[in-house]
Amino acid sequence: MTDIAAKPAVAAAPRRRRAQITPLEYTRRRWLQIVLLANFFFLYFPIVALVAFSFNDSKRNITWQGFTLKYYRQAYENAALHEAFTNSMIIAATSTLVSTALGTMLGVALHRYRFPGKGAFDGWIHLPIVIPEICMGVAMLAFFAAVNIQLGLFTVTVSHIAFSIPFVAVVIRARMSGFDEALEEASRDLGADRWQTFWNVTFPYLLPGVVAGALLALTLSLDDFVITFFTSGPGSTTFPVKIYSMVRFSVTPEVNAASTVLIVLTLTLTVTAMVIQSRSTRKMTARG
Amino acid sequence: MGNGKTIISIRQVTKRFGPVVAVDDASLDIAAGEFFALLGPSGCGKTTLLRMLAGFENPTEGDIIIDGKAMDGVDPNWRPVNMVFQSYAVFPHMTVARNVGYGLRVTGVRTEEIRDRVRDALALVKMEGYEERMPDQLSGGQRQRVALARALIKRPKVLLLDEPLSALDAKLREAMRLELVRLQQSVGITFVIVTHDQDEALSMANRIAVMDQGKVRQIAPPAELYEFPNSRFVAGFIGKMNLFAGRVVGVTGGRVQLEVRGLDRIAVPHAGPASGEIGIAIRPEKIRIDRDAPADGRISLRGRVTEVAYYGDESHVFLENATGVTITANVPNEARTTTPSIAIGDELWLSWEPADTLVLTT
Numbered sequence: 121m122t123d124i125a126a127k128p129a130v131a132a133a134p135r136r137r138r139a140q141i142t143p144l145e146y147t148r149r150r151w152l153q154i155v156l157l158a159n160f161f162f163l164y165f166p167i168v169a170l171v172a173f174s175f176n177d178s179k180r181n182i183t184w185q186g187f188t189l190k191y192y193r194q195a196y197e198n199a200a201l202h203e204a205f206t207n208s209m210i211i212a213a214t215s216t217l218v219s220t221a222l223g224t225m226l227g228v229a230l231h232r233y234r235f236p237g238k239g240a241f242d243g244w245i246h247l248p249i250v251i252p253e254i255c256m257g258v259a260m261l262a263f264f265a266a267v268n269i270q271l272g273l274f275t276v277t278v279s280h281i282a283f284s285i286p287f288v289a290v291v292i293r294a295r296m297s298g299f300d301e302a303l304e305e306a307s308r309d310l311g312a313d314r315w316q317t318f319w320n321v322t323f324p325y326l327l328p329g330v331v332a333g334a335l336l337a338l339t340l341s342l343d344d345f346v347i348t349f350f351t352s353g354p355g356s357t358t359f360p361v362k363i364y365s366m367v368r369f370s371v372t373p374e375v376n377a378a379s380t381v382l383i384v385l386t387l388t389l390t391v392t393a394m395v396i397q398s399r400s401t402r403k404m405t406a407r408g
Numbered sequence: 409m410g411n412g413k414t415i416i417s418i419r420q421v422t423k424r425f426g427p428v429v430a431v432d433d434a435s436l437d438i439a440a441g442e443f444f445a446l447l448g449p450s451g452c453g454k455t456t457l458l459r460m461l462a463g464f465e466n467p468t469e470g471d472i473i474i475d476g477k478a479m480d481g482v483d484p485n486w487r488p489v490n491m492v493f494q495s496y497a498v499f500p501h502m503t504v505a506r507n508v509g510y511g512l513r514v515t516g517v518r519t520e521e522i523r524d525r526v527r528d529a530l531a532l533v534k535m536e537g538y539e540e541r542m543p544d545q546l547s548g549g550q551r552q553r554v555a556l557a558r559a560l561i562k563r564p565k566v567l568l569l570d571e572p573l574s575a576l577d578a579k580l581r582e583a584m585r586l587e588l589v590r591l592q593q594s595v596g597i598t599f600v601i602v603t604h605d606q607d608e609a610l611s612m613a614n615r616i617a618v619m620d621q622g623k624v625r626q627i628a629p630p631a632e633l634y635e636f637p638n639s640r641f642v643a644g645f646i647g648k649m650n651l652f653a654g655r656v657v658g659v660t661g662g663r664v665q666l667e668v669r670g671l672d673r674i675a676v677p678h679a680g681p682a683s684g685e686i687g688i689a690i691r692p693e694k695i696r697i698d699r700d701a702p703a704d705g706r707i708s709l710r711g712r713v714t715e716v717a718y719y720g721d722e723s724h725v726f727l728e729n730a731t732g733v734t735i736t737a738n739v740p741n742e743a744r745t746t747t748p749s750i751a752i753g754d755e756l757w758l759s760w761e762p763a764d765t766l767v768l769t770t
Contacts, residue, residue: 302497308484309491324501402690
């Protein structure tokens with residue numbers, strides 16, 4: 121009986137004019153859809169164009185002439201670009217390792233301990249996140265000049281470590297906030313010393329945060345321009361700085377090719393890290 | 409029961425957190441093989457005391473001696489005690505077998521021995537076959553068993569349990585009480601349990617220490633605690649109690665004459681000194697309700713029923729006498745009937761044995 125009664129109502133539904141949009145159905149709003157599409161367009165079209173024109177068989181980046189890989193070879197054979205790329209890798213790897221280790225320790229310490237002047241320390245330590253990069257670059261340069269350290273790979277790496285630490289610390293601290301301290305106490309109670317407890321219990325819990333922090337540090341270091349520009353010396357030019365200097369003469373497909381390589385590289389790293397992280401998070405958090 | 413040898417000795421232990429005194433001059437001895445309960449309302453210091461036994465906190469003053477050794481400055485990993493945490497604290501990234509074997513692994517026990525002992529420990533808590541499960545695939549009760557096995561595998565002198573049953577549902581809690589007692593008897597290890605649930609303490613422990621505001625108020629076996637509380641606090645905290653304020657007006661041959669506000673003058677047996685203002689207490693189940701005046705020798709008064717609370721097995725009857733004093737009596741529902749025998753407004757006689765009256769001087 122109820123089925124028969126319900127049928128005409130269902131049939132009538134499509135004839136009605138567009139149903140009222142409730143607040144939770146915001147995705148149905150036409151203007152929101154347009155804003156979203158515009159966003160995607162301005163964000164991704166330049167990147168797609170950049171990648172596409174790296175295969176363009178033309179000296180200039182204006183019209184499509186035909187498919188070629190020669191600019192990849194040209195970029196590969198460009199010794200200066202090669203050196204810049206190697207520099208970037210060395211700097212990024214070192215900076216990621218050191219800043220992740222220090223940032224993890226900082227995040228754990230800030231979560232766990234209370235000490236005099238913690239508020240001020242907390243503020244200071246996070247300054248690199250809010251301070252304009254240009255100021256930090258100038259400050260670093262002035263500092264290295266003052267203490268008479270030759271600009272080079274070392275100064276760039278140190279600067280990268282300095283501004284990456286707070287980002288790692290923020291991620292670690294967020295991860296720590298969900299940690300049950302009783303787990304560490306249980307480990308101690310069962311006969312483990314502090315060192316064993318950290319590596320057996322605390323670190324496995326932190327791991328997704330450590331991976332996320334390391335990833336953040338890596339990308340920050342890989343694509344940093346401003347601070348690197350101020351703190352690099354002869355022979356320590358990084359990839360972004362090198363590309364900038366190439367673009368000053370002309371935007372050749374060689375630059376596109378080099379940039380595309382960088383995009384593919386960071387994308388691969390990010391996806392890998394995300395997969396690792398989601399796997400371990402599933403294991404860690406699904407404990408009801 | 410304990411075999412007499414003292415395994416834990418807490419001597420004048422005080423613990424301060426800044427201005428807050430969590431444990432205030434606590435002294436108690438626990439015998440080997442005992443099932444000992446620390447009972448008290450939340451914030452009474454019982455958990456702090458337990459954590460001092462485990463080594464997570466250090467006493468501000470006083471000494472803790474476990475198995476003949478002073479524990480001052482001894483880290484948790486070197487103490488002959490193991491703990492079952494309120495949250496169970498089962499390591500989420502390890503299988504059941506790795507959780508249970510953890511305490512042996514970190515201290516360098518041989519792999520084959522670990523395997524055997526893990527198997528035995530899981531059998532002890534009836535968790536065979538769960539070795540390769542992850543904690544998130546277990547129920548709350550199963551996780552607790554893992555926590556128990558993980559602590560017992562270390563063969564501690566004392567097992568500490570921090571509110572072990574509070575996270576379980578009512579039915580499972582009741583079953584686990586019996587099982588914990590059975591487990592304790594089979595392994596013969598001293599159990600020290602912290603609880604705020606008096607039923608838990610009364611039904612499981614050999615002896616109970618009642619704590620309040622950091623102080624140990626009374627240490628006694630369950631029945632003694634219930635029938636002979638030493639203070640108004642303990643009398644009111646354990647079970648239900650009718651408490652009155654009164655005054656001693658005379659002492660003659662082991663009996664004291666009392667003047668109780670709102671009641672008649674009564675005489676009850678009481679050993680020990682008593683004078684001035686005191687507290688008088690009677691358990692609701694010791695009070696009998698009659699339609700007719702009770703026999704001589706019982707303390708009796710007349711009252712009107714103001715409220716009846718039905719609990720199935722028994723009913724709690726609230727009566728008020730002519731001077732406005734309210735008394736609660738528990739009446740067992742012995743007959744199988746739906747018609748209540750006592751109704752609001754009934755005028756009835758209350759009576760109890762003089763010996764059932766408690767005289768509380770503190």
